[in-house]
Structures are given as C-alpha cells and as structure tokens.
Amino acid sequence: MIKLHSFLIFSCMSWAQAVMADVDLDTIPDDNPTQLTSILLLQSLKTANKQSQFYAPYVHELKNKYKVRTLFVESADLPMVDVQLTFNAGSARDEEIAPGLYGIANMAAKLIDEGTENYTANEIANAFESVGARFSAQAYRDMFIVKLRVLSDPQKLEPALAMMMELLKHASFEKSRISLVLSNTQVGQKQIQESPSRMMSVLFYRALYGKHAYAEPISGTQHSISKITPAQLRQFSDQFLVAQNLNIAITGQLSSKQAQQLSERIAGNLKQGEKAKPLAQPVDKSSFDIRHIKFNSTQAHVMMGQLGPSRFDPDRLALEVANQMFGGSGFNSILMKELRVKRGLSYGAYSSFSFSQAPGTFSFSYSTRQDQLLDSLKVAHQALVNFVQQPIDQKQLEETKAGMLRAFPNNYSSNANINAQLGSIGFYNQPADYLSHYPKLLEKITAQDVQNAIQKHLHPERLTIIVVNEKLDKIALEAVLKQDLNPQTPKNIPTIKQNPETIIAPVAEAVTDAPVSSPTDAPASI
Template identity: 25%
Template sequence: MRRSASVYWNGIFFGPRAVLPVLGRILLLVLMSLSLVSPAAAQSQTTRITRVVSPGGIEAWLVRDTTLPLIAMEFAFRGGAAQDPPATPGVASLTASLLDEGAGDLDAAAFQRKVADLAMEISFDANRDELRGSLRTLGENRDAAFDLLRLAVTAPRFDEEAVERIRAAQLASLRRRSTDPNSLASERWFALAFPDHAYGRPVDGTLASVPTITQADLQTFTRNTLARDTLKVAVVGDIGPEELGRELDRAFGALPAKATLRPVADVAPKGIGTVDVIPLNIPQSVVLMGTTGLERKDDDFIPAYVLNHILGGSAFSSRLFKEVREARGLAYSVYSYQVALEHVGLWFAGTATKNERAGDSIRIIGDEFRKILDEGPTQTELDEAKSYLTGSYALRFDTSSKIAGQLLQIQIDDLGIDYIDRRNALIEAVTLDDLRRAAHRLTEAAKALTVVVGRPAGLSGG
C-alpha cells in the first residue's frame, strides 16, 4: 500500500510567514521531478554512472546531474512480502506504510511536519520480493533529509495510534478491492498457482490477517529485513561521490550488517490448463491468463521479451490487439506481459469483454499464444518490434526519478552497471532463430491457468 509522505503537508498548519516558502520549495521539488533534459540526452547521462562505496562499505550507483538542485534516490531491501509469516500475510506491506509514520523521538505528526518543512518526499512500498523506498530532496536540505531517512529505517516507532490508523486504511483498501474484478483476478491467480508458496499469499494481506498483525510482527520484520547486505541504492542529482558516501553512512550505516531471511524456494505455477470463475455481477468479464515464462537472468529473456512485444506487448500493433479488437471487436484492450520474480518467470495475457464473449476471447488468446510458439513471428514483425523497443527506451530516462528507478532495477536484476549501454544492442541482435529457440523453450506456455471474474456465459471452473 504505497503512500508518499509528502501529501500530508496539506493537513499541517503553518503560520503566515512559513506558508509561502514551504509551498515554493514544494512546487520547485515537483517541477524538478517532472523536468529534465530530453529523453535521449537523459539516457546518455546514464552512461556516466559512478559506482560509489561509502566509508562504511555501502554501495550505490550515482548519476551526477547539477542542472537542478535536486537529489532523487531509490533503494530496496531484498525480502518483501515473501518474508511474511505464512499465517499472517500483510506484515511487509503494513510495515512499509508505517516507516514514515513516526521514528526516533518524532511521532507521526512531528515526522510529517518535518517532511513538510523540508519540502521533501519520502515513501516506502513492499512487493513480493523487496521492500522499496524513495527519497526526493532539494540539495540545500540534503543532510536533514538523509537524517530523517535514517530515523525511518533504523528507528521506526510503530506507535499504536499510527498502527491503527494505517491498519484501518489498509483494511479499507482491501474491502474496495474485494469488489474490483482486476484485483480479484490477480489475487486468485497467484493463490491457485502457488498454493503452498509465499507467492500465493496476497501482498497486502487479507481482511482476516491484517487485524491480527501485532507491533511485535512489525518490529521483527524490520529487524530481520532491513539490513546492509541486501541493500541496493541508486541516486540521481546534485551530489558528488564523496558527499553521497557520507550520506549513505548517515542513512543506512546503523542498520544490521546482515539480514535474517527465511529461504524462499524456486517454484513453478500449478493449475496450468484449468479455468477458475469468480462470479461477480458486472456487465463485462475480466480475464487473466497466466503461464510459465522465463526468469530475468535467463539468457533467452531478451528474445522472449521481443516475442511478447509482438504477441501482446504493443498497444496497437500486437497480434492480440489485431485479432481480439480489430478483427472481432471483442474487447477495447487486450495485452500480454512478462513478470520476472526472484524465484519464477511468468507470462500473462488479459482482457475485459462482454460476458457472452468471454469464452471466445479466451480461445482466441490461447490460439495466438500457440500460433506464435509453433510458427514464430515474421521478419517484418521482428523488425518493427526492434525499432519500437530500441526507439522508446529513452523514454524511461526523461526524469531523475525514472533514471534512479531504472538504475535500481538493473541492480536488483544483476544486469551489470553497463547494461543501459548494452541494452539496445541486445535487442538489435535478436534473430528469428533466437525467437524460435525461446518459443521452443516456452512450449508449455501454450496452456494457461485462466481466472475469469464476472458472469461469463458457458464457462465454469474452480
């Protein structure tokens, strides 16, 4: 349940002399977060990535940019919701939501007031494999901002008032999602695919589990997970390597040296070839089809990535779009995408269509999966995919926050500090033979575990 702490400044009273300076700094921070040089120039800046190691041994990747007095940092600790106690899903998510709700000698209100005074942003989030954080600050407030970050990760308070308030918000979100067809489809798919694995548990917990999470659960998760040995950091902005080294030690130096993580096994999805229907009185059925994919570290991941783009990764030129929407008018949107978790690779397709056409949509999507795996794409499709994927890559680097996010993900995926320079060449090098080889390895992907939410005519399952 991601929240940006910066939103809370609206609820804090400032005297007349304080309002304009604070609002001005916040506006500047927002503008700088949204503005950078052109995407192509921003991407070229990332070739100047510096590997920084602090005096205390904490590593970060830095792209120094003095164009604007802004520092953007993204960081992650390995061990997200997969580290939740099996009987209590939602601990990681609730912990992440509470890290900026009071720390050290600052209760929640005082912490948020400090964030607002500094016109900074700080937020935390948990996914299945990591707990992630984000920091935005003006250069002039750098020391104070990193000190607040230090408090958040090393001395969160988990006060009763804050815990109950955020718990209530998490429960409200879960209740809303209990009638949201997309959320229902996703959570059911993972529960069926991984019934005896951490990935089968909902990241944000359940209406039954979240009320049982204790302060001790939060403290134990924090103590076991937030440690220096699994920390990855990416920084973009107006700060030099030596200064960054000092700030890294300021923020993270007091964390434990090593995390205490329970083992998470590699896994393959179960239930492939079956259909599960969740009845819901809505005019359209939401369809989610998932199957086996390739892990990010696999040598054939890039060919599989190109293959997916041709199948359903392109919004308007993919095979699924042409067959499901253009040729038959079954749905407004249809798509496919890869998911590379730490312990499994997955391949998904999805759409929303009239209840009476859900069966047809599932059949056509399955047919297109089988066709591209059996026959492969054409040279024209490959050339068009390469052109789009290489040409659009620069759009991932048009803000400092996006650059930091890309650098962090590259570290998590262990792709190497020169990956940005190599990535387009890897795409360009893909041949039809590479696609056929990847397709052959993905033969089992012709079958899927399908979850349908709605009142699909003629379909039953579960």
C-alpha cells in the same frame, strides 16, 4: 481603460492588415502535396530515428566500505539529490516472520513514517516539509523501497537524511496506527468485491503459486493484517531493513566522492544484519487449471497465464521483445489484432511478463460479452499457440525492436527515472553499465532468439485461466482449448451451462490494495 483596450485592438488589426498587405496571394501554391517544399522535410523524419543515438547516463559503481552495492549518476542540471534504498524485503518475506502473516512488509511501509521513539507523525512530516524534501516507502513482492528527494544544499540534505535514518532505525509501529490501517481496509472491501480485475488478479496469483511466497497479495488480507503486532513489525525491520540486505542508488548534483560518503553514512548508520535467503522455486502446472469467480455482469473478464522465468534468465530480453509483439504494443500486437481489429470480441487485450527473483509470470487479459466468451477464449488461446509454433514475422520483429529502442530514453528522462533504474540494476545484480549496453543487446536479438525463447518458456498446453462472469462451463472451455492444441481432434464442444463448481472469493480473503500483476511488480522496467 476602455480607450486603451480599444487602442490595442485597433493596433493589432492594423498590424495584421499590414502583414497581409505584404503577401501576394497569387504566389501561394495550391494545396498540392507534390508542390509543397515542406514535404521533403517531413519525409526526412522517417529516417531521423534510424540516425538517432541514445546516450545513457554514465553509472559509477562506488566502493562502499561496508560492501553495500552503491550505484551513482551525477546530474548537474538540477540542485537535487534522489536517494533510493532497495531492501530485499518485499511481501515474499512476510511468512519468514510468522506463518500466515501476509501483508507485514506492506504494513511496515505504510507505518514507517507514522512515528518513532523520538518524533510524532506530525513532527516527521514537518521535518521533511521544512526542507522541501519528499520521503516515501513502498513494498513490492521482491523489494522494500525507501526514497528520499531533497535539495543538494547541505542545509537541506543533512536534516532530511537524518530524519530518514531515524525512521529506518527507530520506527515505533504503534498499535493505534495498525488499527487505523485495518479500519481503512474494511472501508475498501466493497470496492474490491465490485472490481472483477482485482478479484481476478488475486485468484490468478493464488492459483499459479499455491503455497509459494508470491501467492498472496502484497497488501495481505483482512484476516492476516488483523494479526500483525508492533513487535512483529519491529522484528521485520530489524531482520530485513539492514545494511547487508540493501543496495543504494543515488542520482543528483553531487560528486562521486560526496555520493560515496553519503552511501557510507547510510550503510554505517544501519544495523548491519544479513542478506535475505534465496526464495524457493514455485511448482509449475502440468495441465490446464481453470478457475471461476461468479460475478453478476453482462461482461466476462478473462486472465490467462503461467509461470515465467526469473529476472536472471538469459532469455529475458528476447522474451520482452516477444511480449511486445504478442500483446504489449497496443494495436500493433497480435492479441489486439486477433481479438479487436479482426473480430471485435474485445475493446482491448494486453499481455505482460513479470520478472522477479523467483520465477515470475506471463499473463494476458481482456474482457468480452458473455455470449462471446468461448469464441474469444478460442481466438486468444489459438493466437498464443500460433505465436509459439509458427515462425516469427521478421518485419514485425524489426518494428517492435525499433519501437522499444525509441521508448528506451524514457527510462532515464528524469533523475527519478534514472534512480529507479539504478535501484533495479543493483537489486538484480546487473552490471553497472547495463543501460549503456541495452540498445546493443536489443539490436542483436534475432527472430531465432525470440522463437527459441518462446518455445522454451511459453506453454499453451498448461495455462491457468481465470474467468470472472455470471456462468462458466469448464468442460466446454477445456474442450475448446484442447481443440486449439490438436486441430485434428474431432470437435465435440458441450453447450454453455452453469458451472456447479463456481469459486466465490470469500470476504475474509479480500485485499486492501490491488496486487501488482504486471512487469512491473518492480519499480523499473529495464
């Protein structure tokens, strides 16, 4: 073995020496960029993106005889099938079962594969594992999503599909399992109280939505989930996890005919039921709403925002572009430049829209030192005021659109990504060819489109502001914000002092999981 090892080393060295012997070192040019022929190749990369063409997958709109919308993409590369069932049954439906019953959709998602009338949790898990299938369920504010990934081989697909239908029709939601979830939430209480961002997000939604169905965390509260019963979970399933409250997405190695047959088997084996009723409209603010959570830290955590438009608003794409420009594109965004690059007031600042069935949210957040709090709030708020009032920078707009276009193929880079997009398109009733038209729609967005959209939908004069820190003077903060809106107003900002009206999040209202507070309170981004 030693002799062989030495021989290999000697052989490699001899080979390297032989190669070097063939190279005339005198012919290698100096490291002068003007003499490197490869520079021309590198320069050509600058125009590569302009020449790229984006080809979204072709989406079939299948004619489901049960009138359940079904979108399908054929993908022959892998012998896999992805199925997504998207029900209009998110946490916004919780109180339609009983007042104050927050968290029932999330509880149903957690327990749906924990046992049925015919199978135990272990038998269910073994049934999926034995055919290499992956099953999951997740509740969002708008949606209740069931996913199945399995090989397209009928001997694998059939038993996995049968077990998925068993869960949807016969989940037992046993009391012992509910108690286990409740016990797990109690373990997580300390973590929540130690997370400023999670407390801030919970209060933001409550302050913004009031009594609306979006106000409470998706996961519910310790108090609300303790009241959930197996009968209520079964009622939720019978009322909302039904065929007429569903859309189906399928991606994989199937023909259109096979996909249609699959969708009809799913729809036909579910209780037909009815569509969920439209959600109410939330009430918007008329002025600033400043809230404070006392938290012992040298850092102050800030979230500002307001109600935004719904998913169906015609300005949605223009607002997505606007968000990328303002705070969604890292160091190139206005918010990051103003707070971090120019002044070093924060490590990072980001903004986002959440588009949903009912009006969603626009928000931006960051953290800063306590002694820089008022300065940072003034800078961040002034950045928004200027963004709304001043003309859109044409160069930044073009760079932003180019970046969004380059990132667009990520939305269909895998079967799972494609299927998530199909589920979102189906749920929000977008045309089946939306992915194909997206680049053209994005290209058409002009500076005037963005300007009109932000002036219509963004309101710096009536933001909800959440601050998590040791102390806050609301009067001083409001004076700073009003000064941004009316620069001619004489400055008369009080000094910082302890705010006597501090709101401390009560333990009973804590949540088990961080509420979704981004665009993606939906599982797909387009």
